[in-house]
Amino acid sequence: MEKARSLDCDVIILDLEDAVLPEAKTAARQAAIEVLTAGGYGHRELVVRVNALETPWGADDLAAMAASAPDAILGPKVRGPEDVIAYDRGIVRASSRTSLWIMVETVHAVLALAEVAATAKNTRLAAMVMGVNDLAKEMRARQAPDRAPFHFALAKTVTAARANGLAALDGVHNEIDDLDALESVCRQGADFGFDGKSLIHPTHLAICNRVFAPAPDDLVWARAVIAAFAAPENLGKGALRVNGRLAEVLHRDEALKLVRLAEAIAALEAAPADR
Numbered sequence: 001m002e003k004a005r006s007l008d009c010d011v012i013i014l015d016l017e018d019a020v021l022p023e024a025k026t027a028a029r030q031a032a033i034e035v036l037t038a039g040g041y042g043h044r045e046l047v048v049r050v051n052a053l054e055t056p057w058g059a060d061d062l063a064a065m066a067a068s069a070p071d072a073i074l075g076p077k078v079r080g081p082e083d084v085i086a087y088d089r090g091i092v093r094a095s096s097r098t099s100l101w102i103m104v105e106t107v108h109a110v111l112a113l114a115e116v117a118a119t120a121k122n123t124r125l126a127a128m129v130m131g132v133n134d135l136a137k138e139m140r141a142r143q144a145p146d147r148a149p150f151h152f153a154l155a156k157t158v159t160a161a162r163a164n165g166l167a168a169l170d171g172v173h174n175e176i177d178d179l180d181a182l183e184s185v186c187r188q189g190a191d192f193g194f195d196g197k198s199l200i201h202p203t204h205l206a207i208c209n210r211v212f213a214p215a216p217d218d219l220v221w222a223r224a225v226i227a228a229f230a231a232p233e234n235l236g237k238g239a240l241r242v243n244g245r246l247a248e249v250l251h252r253d254e255a256l257k258l259v260r261l262a263e264a265i266a267a268l269e270a271a272p273a274d275r
Contacts, residue, residue, distance in 0.1 A: 001035055004044075008205050011045045013198065016061055017052070017076050025057045029064055036068040043268065045071035047101060052077040053086055062087065066094035072126065074101040077134075079108035081115045088123035100124040105131025107138045110153045117160035128161050129198055130154065130171035143174070145181060147188065158193040170197040179207060186211040214262045221245075222255035 004012045014035060020028045032048050039046075048070045050061035054077075065073050073094075075087040088100055100123060102109075102116070109116055119125055132143065132150055141149035154170070161168035170189035173182045186208050189197050196212050199205060214222070221243070228234060228242045229252045239248045 001031075003202070005041055007044075007202055008209060009044060009199070010196065011047055011071075012041060013074060014046065014048045014070075016057070017049050025051065029057070029061055033064060033068050036065075036070055043271070047072040047074050049074035049076060049103075053083070053090070059090070062090035066091040066098070069095040069098055071097065072099045072101045074103065074129065076103045076131070077106060078102045078104070078116060079106050080112045081119045084116055084119040084123055084125055088119075088125070091124065094124075098124070099126035101127040101129060103131040103134075104128050104153065104157050105134035105138075107135070110135070110156060113156050113160040114163070117164040117166055120164045120166055125166065127167035127169060128157055129169045130157060130194075132171040133174070145184065147185065154189075154192050154194075162193070167195050168193070170194040172198050172200045173204065174200070176201045176203070179203070183207050183211060213265055214258045218258060219262055222258045225252050225255040226259065 001014075014032045016025065016028050016032060036046060036048075048061075048065045048068075050065055050073060051057040052075070053059060053062070062073065073087070073091055075083070078084060078087075084100070084102055087102070091098060091100065102125065104110065104113070104116075117125075117128065130153070132147070132153075135141075135150065135153060136143050139149065143149075147154070158168045160166075170185075170192070173185050175181055182204055186197055190212055194212075197208050199208055225240075225242050225247045228240050228247065229237070229249070234240055239246060241247070
């Protein structure tokens with residue numbers, strides 16, 4: 001946890017679930033409370049993944065974290081909208097700054113993603129995180145390098161997230177030392193439209209940050225599109241020819257988002273090292 005204070009990441013997830021043996025659950029919960037109380041993680045959001053509500057530790061985890069005001073509480077093993085609502089009810093007394101994230105890692109959740117994501121209208125739900133390891137287990141699918149068995153779930157998660165104004169995060173890459181494969185799946189996740197990726201090792205950060213940041217060529221195109229639509233002679237036009245490519249208003253809107261993201265990254269990189 002001390003190392004995490006200086007990692008080049010946006011979120012630190014304190015895991016009380018899969019990473020903790022049953023006999024250590026209570027101690028891990030207390031350790032998470034102490035971390036949240038101490039703070040000192042700068043711009044990094046602190047998120048706690050609790051145990052599922054049906055486990056012996058879930059209710060106590062949820063109550064303790066609701067009282068400790070993390071940036072978000074991550075609920076695992078969601079099967080349908082009723083589970084999202086149950087997690088949300090469990091943190092009803094939490095600070096208004098605490099949002100709800102959920103894992104998409106069961107076959108039932110994948111089939112009910114439209115309904116699951118739609119609960120955002122009446123709950124704290126703000127993000128969905130892919131849990132491909134658990135999903136593979138339930139599907140009895142092999143985790144091939146191209147992740148072909150999970151394309152349906154990946155695309156459906158992003159689609160449901162976008163329809164409901166949620167963030168969508170791709171799942172972890174298990175092969176710690178295979179950085180070429182990591183870059184491949186990061187690019188795949190970015191191509192699917194994920195906002196970022198959850199990681200299990202600090203050596204994965206640089207590749208993930210580079211892949212999910214706007215590419216230089218894309219920024220050149222984005223700025224050209226913005227400038228073209230802002231030109232007085234093009235005011236009111238819905239489509240333009242920019243550097244030999246068609247650009248519609250929707251491309252301008254996407255270009256603006258891309259430039260804002262690049263500016264936010266630049267501002268973060270320019271901040272003091274101890275931010």
